[in-house]
Amino acid sequence: MEDLEIREAGLDFRVGEDLYGVSIAQLQQRLQILNAEIARIKRALDAKQAEISTAESFFNKS
DSSP: OOHHHHHHHHTTOOTTOOOTTOOHHHHHHHHHHHHHHHHHHHHHHHHHHHHHHHHHHHHTOO
16 A cells, blocks of 8 residues: 555544444455554654664764
């Protein structure tokens, strides 16, 4: 899923809302959306950590 698709799909529900009336298909779709969002966040975190490592190695050189 692309970032825009994740954002648009995530508008259909809220984290923590009651799931009683939600169908199995809808739950599966939500799970797919949330897994895609987790992957997107992990990529962003990895990129930021790499940036910090690069900056630290650059500025810590003597």
